[in-house]
Amino acid sequence: MSASLAQSLKARAGRLWTRRTQLQALTLTSLLLVVLFRTFSAWQLLEAKSFDVLSTIHPPGISSDGPVIVAIDEPSLAEINTQWPWPRSLHAKLVRQLRAAGAKAIGIDIIFAEPSNTADDEAFAAAMQQDVVLAGDETLIRTPQADQLVRATPLPQFGDAGASTGIASVSLGGDGVFRRLPEYIDGFAASLFQISQGQRPDVPADALIQSFGPARAYPTVSYYQALDPEKRLPKDIFKDRVVLVGLSLQNAPEIHQGGGDTFATPFTMHTGKLTAGVELQATIYENLVRRLYILEGGTAVAIVTIVLAAMLAALVVWRSTGWLTVIAGFCSVLFFGVMSYMSIRYGHLFVSPLGPTVAFTSVAIGQATFDYSDERRRKKLIIRAFSQYLSPDLVRRLADDPAQLKLGGERRTLSILFSDVRGFTTIAETMKDDPEQLTLLINQLLTPLSDVVMNMGGTIDKYMGDCIMAFWNAPLDDPNHALHAVEAAIAMQAALAALNADLAAQALAERTNAPVLRMGIGINTGECVVGNMGSDRRFDYSCLGDSVNLASRLEGASKNYGVALLLGAETARQVSSVYRVLELDRIVVKGRTAASPIFTVAADATDEGADEHQRFLLAKYAGLLAPDDAAFETLPVLIPSLAAYYDLVRCDLPTVERHRDNLAVEAPPESIKSVL
Numbered sequence: 171m172s173a174s175l176a177q178s179l180k181a182r183a184g185r186l187w188t189r190r191t192q193l194q195a196l197t198l199t200s201l202l203l204v205v206l207f208r209t210f211s212a213w214q215l216l217e218a219k220s221f222d223v224l225s226t227i228h229p230p231g232i233s234s235d236g237p238v239i240v241a242i243d244e245p246s247l248a249e250i251n252t253q254w255p256w257p258r259s260l261h262a263k264l265v266r267q268l269r270a271a272g273a274k275a276i277g278i279d280i281i282f283a284e285p286s287n288t289a290d291d292e293a294f295a296a297a298m299q300q301d302v303v304l305a306g307d308e309t310l311i312r313t314p315q316a317d318q319l320v321r322a323t324p325l326p327q328f329g330d331a332g333a334s335t336g337i338a339s340v341s342l343g344g345d346g347v348f349r350r351l352p353e354y355i356d357g358f359a360a361s362l363f364q365i366s367q368g369q370r371p372d373v374p375a376d377a378l379i380q381s382f383g384p385a386r387a388y389p390t391v392s393y394y395q396a397l398d399p400e401k402r403l404p405k406d407i408f409k410d411r412v413v414l415v416g417l418s419l420q421n422a423p424e425i426h427q428g429g430g431d432t433f434a435t436p437f438t439m440h441t442g443k444l445t446a447g448v449e450l451q452a453t454i455y456e457n458l459v460r461r462l463y464i465l466e467g468g469t470a471v472a473i474v475t476i477v478l479a480a481m482l483a484a485l486v487v488w489r490s491t492g493w494l495t496v497i498a499g500f501c502s503v504l505f506f507g508v509m510s511y512m513s514i515r516y517g518h519l520f521v522s523p524l525g526p527t528v529a530f531t532s533v534a535i536g537q538a539t540f541d542y543s544d545e546r547r548r549k550k551l552i553i554r555a556f557s558q559y560l561s562p563d564l565v566r567r568l569a570d571d572p573a574q575l576k577l578g579g580e581r582r583t584l585s586i587l588f589s590d591v592r593g594f595t596t597i598a599e600t601m602k603d604d605p606e607q608l609t610l611l612i613n614q615l616l617t618p619l620s621d622v623v624m625n626m627g628g629t630i631d632k633y634m635g636d637c638i639m640a641f642w643n644a645p646l647d648d649p650n651h652a653l654h655a656v657e658a659a660i661a662m663q664a665a666l667a668a669l670n671a672d673l674a675a676q677a678l679a680e681r682t683n684a685p686v687l688r689m690g691i692g693i694n695t696g697e698c699v700v701g702n703m704g705s706d707r708r709f710d711y712s713c714l715g716d717s718v719n720l721a722s723r724l725e726g727a728s729k730n731y732g733v734a735l736l737l738g739a740e741t742a743r744q745v746s747s748v749y750r751v752l753e754l755d756r757i758v759v760k761g762r763t764a765a766s767p768i769f770t771v772a773a774d775a776t777d778e779g780a781d782e783h784q785r786f787l788l789a790k791y792a793g794l795l796a797p798d799d800a801a802f803e804t805l806p807v808l809i810p811s812l813a814a815y816y817d818l819v820r821c822d823l824p825t826v827e828r829h830r831d832n833l834a835v836e837a838p839p840e841s842i843k844s845v846l
Contacts, residue, residue: 192540193484193533200532204476204525208469211344217522218343222436224511224523225380230462232382232389237452238411239390240264241418246393258282258290262297264397264415269301271399272409275365277303277358279338279416279431279448283322291327298331303361305338305416308354336361340433340450347434348450351377351463359454366412371458378464378520379457384437385445388452390418412455416448464514467521479506479526483533491538499534503527579701579714584641585655585693585741586718587628588725589619589662591636592688600685612636614673615687618665626658631712639722641713644700652695652744656771659691659735692724694738716762723759724768731755732814733770742769750775752783754815756791772809779808790819797823 207213250256261278268276282304285291304324311318323335336358340348353375354360363371382388393415395402417431432444435453457463467475479502486498506523513519549570591597601608616633623630623640627648631639640658642651666689677684696717702709717738724736731754742751749771756765775783786801795801802820806813 189488193488193537196536196540197480197484197533200480200529200536201476203532204529205473207528208472208525213524215344217524218345218347218349219439220510220522220524221349221378221514221520222347222439224507224514225378225464225520226436226440227511228515229380229382230460232387232456233460235411237388237455238408238413239388239418239448239452240268240393240396240413240415241390241420241446241448242393242416243418243420245420249392249394255280255286258286258294260397261415262290262294264393265297265302267397267399268408268413269299272406272411273301273413274410275301275303275362275412277305277336277362277412277414277451279305279358279414279451281305281307281322281338282324282328283307285325291325295327295331298328298333300332300334301365302333303336303358303365304328304333305358306335308337308339334361334365338447338451340447342433345434347436347438348445349379349381349436351379351454351457357454359451359458362412362414362451362455363458367459373458374463374465376466377457378466379453380462380464380514380518381436381453382456384435384441385443385449386418386420388449414448414452414455416446416451418446418448462518464518464520467519471521472525475506475521476525476529480529480533483530484537487534487537487541491534491541495534495538499531502530506530579699579703581697582644582700583651583696584643584698584700584713584717585651585695586641586698586713586721587623587639587655587659587691587693588722589638589659589689589691590725591615592690592729594636594687597685597687611685614669615666618669619662622658622661622665626654626661628655628658629711632710637725641698641700644713645711652693652741653748655693655695656735656737656741656745656749659693660771662691663689663734689734690725690728691735692721692726692728692737693735693741694718694721694724695740695744696720696738720759720762720766727757727759727768730818731768731770732818733812735770737769737771739767739769742767745771749773750780752780752809752812753787770812770815772811774811775809779805782808783812795819795823 247254250260252260261280265276265278282294283306306321306323309320309322311320321337323329324333329335335356337352337354337356338358339354340352341350342348343350351373352359353373355370355373357373360371360373389407391403391407396408396413396415399408431447433447433450435445435450438444482502483499486502487495503523506526510521510523513521597611598608601611612635615636616638619638620630623638626642627646628640628642629644631641633639640655642648642655648654666687670684670687673684673687694717696715698713698715698717700713701711703712703714704710720738724738728734728736733754736754737745737751742753745751750773751769752772752775753767753769756767758765772779772783782801782805786795786805789795789799789801797820802816805816
């Protein structure tokens with residue numbers, strides 16, 4: 171195994187160990203917090219609300235032979251037209267009518283704890299038999315001295331006549347919602363169960379109620395109709411049914427209105443309506459008969475589900491977090507809710523989804539937070555490490571996608587720039603005894619030139635002493651890469667002129683001699699391979715190809731033509747609509763066999779000067795130029811920026827006289843036509 175591979179595996183193992191430690195600590199912390207929160211009343215209230223939501227999703231229907239409610243409602247109050255409380259003789263008549271109609275048990279959710287008219291009490295007692303349950307009440311009175319439990323029960327004469335007493339009191343949750351079975355052995359609904367079923371019900375402690383619907387969900391008839399069922403009600407409506415009598419208004423009061431003997435149920439969160447107490451007793455009775463009450467999972471079950479949820483979250487985020495984590499988290503939370511609903515509906519067991527949901531999300535979000543912090547830290551490291559070498563756009567791209575920091579490349583058309591300071595070796599030799607001053611000069615030179623490149627969107631490939639290599643159109647797309655490269659070259663020349671002025675002013679102040687810096691630049695456009703290149707341990711973002719070599723040769727050749735900037739043919743073609751570009755020569759650079767036309771930017775060339783330069787170039791290619799040619803006198807005037815170029819061409823000519831016949835009609839070479 172190579173040393174680099176071993177080091178990579180070691181680093182990966184270290185990252186996995188760190189992440190594993192994070193997850194273990196995060197999971198344990200989440201478990202402890204969730205278990206602690208379960209003891210808070212606010213948490214218990216949220217669990218109760220989750221039960222309300224789940225238990226009211228597609229609830230079981232009311233059985234066809236379930237209880238019937240005789241409602242003391244608005245129509246009855248209007249029809250009977252007697253001040254409440256009604257005479258007990260009227261209730262006695264109702265009991266006899268219900269019994270005659272076949273009711274197997276009658277529950278009257280009215281407390282008859284105080285005597286009334288003697289005749290009415292006797293009439294009511296005469297109607298009592300063992301099929302009647304009268305409501306009682308139990309109230310806990312708290313005082314600074316002691317807590318006192320007070321029961322209000324019907325008059326003894328009614329019980330002596332055969333009626334049973336059932337405690338109709340219900341216990342409400344901390345939010346005032348009725349959702350639990352009363353624990354009274356002699357409860358109102360339990361007493362009805364015993365009469366109708368012939369046995370005492372098994373009432374589990376602290377069981378949850380399964381609600382069947384909002385207010386008025388049970389079959390309900392008005393009190394006045396039940397006084398004469400043969401004429402006012404369908405036949406056999408009460409036959410073999412349990413009948414409950416009590417206050418039940420047709421217009422159920424809303425929560426903010428309140429009302430006597432009305433309560434909030436799980437369905438209240440959907441309707442905003444309160445439910446009459448007599449309907450609660452019917453619901454309790456149905457739960458006992460059909461055994462639909464719901465047991466609550468204990469602490470052990472809750473902790474197991476919380477632990478499993480936290481472990482599932484750790485598994486989901488084991489390697490990374492991202493959009494898939496969000497999707498997995500949403501699916502997991504939905505799964506907890508579905509499983510809790512299925513448990514209620516088919517297992518009659520409530521295991522709150524709140525604990526598993528909080529445990530899962532806390533682990534997932536916690537690890538996502540760690541990952542986000544790590545990513546931010548990695549981005550900062552990348553930006554800090556590479557901002558000194560690459561363009562800001564490239565640094566941001568690498569920070570957003572560190573996976574690009576790997577070996578590999580792609581084919582792209584680039585514009586490559588090489589710049590070099592003329593005679594810098596001589597300058598460096600004169601400063602050999604002062605390396606600090608040489609370093610300062612290099613920094614003073616490269617800083618403004620680099621700023622120009624990056625401001626023009628270029629990527630600095632490398633520094634080679636006083637030389638800069640840069641390119642455009644990678645890593646980010648730049649449709650005008652050739653134009654931006656040429657603009658950068660022109661701006662670099664201006665920056666160099668400003669630096670020379672500063673150096674001269676500084677030298678004057680210090681009474682020393684300042685070096686005059688001159689620079690040559692070569693730019694070529696063509697297809698290259700660009701990407702991260704090097705070794706497994708060290709690599710650079712760079713480009714390779716014949717176009718890169720030609721750009722380098724153009725920079726070196728610029729001093730032979732007396733110009734600061736040489737362009738390749740494709741670069742010249744792409745910028746010709748913006749700049750005046752003129753061909754200077756066709757050369758064969760080292761490593762290539764074909765001649766390559768070279769161009770420069772002549773911003774001061776007029777149309778007349780460009781035409782004259784074209785004729786001059788045709789004569790040069792035809793070998794018809796002579797040192798005394800008139801063009802050597804006129805062209806430097808027409809195009810002053812190329813004066814040094816024309817002098818160099820003149821010096822290279824032999825002294826033999828040449829003639830320029832018929833040059834005006836000759837077609838320019840293909841390299842010239844492609845630009846002009």
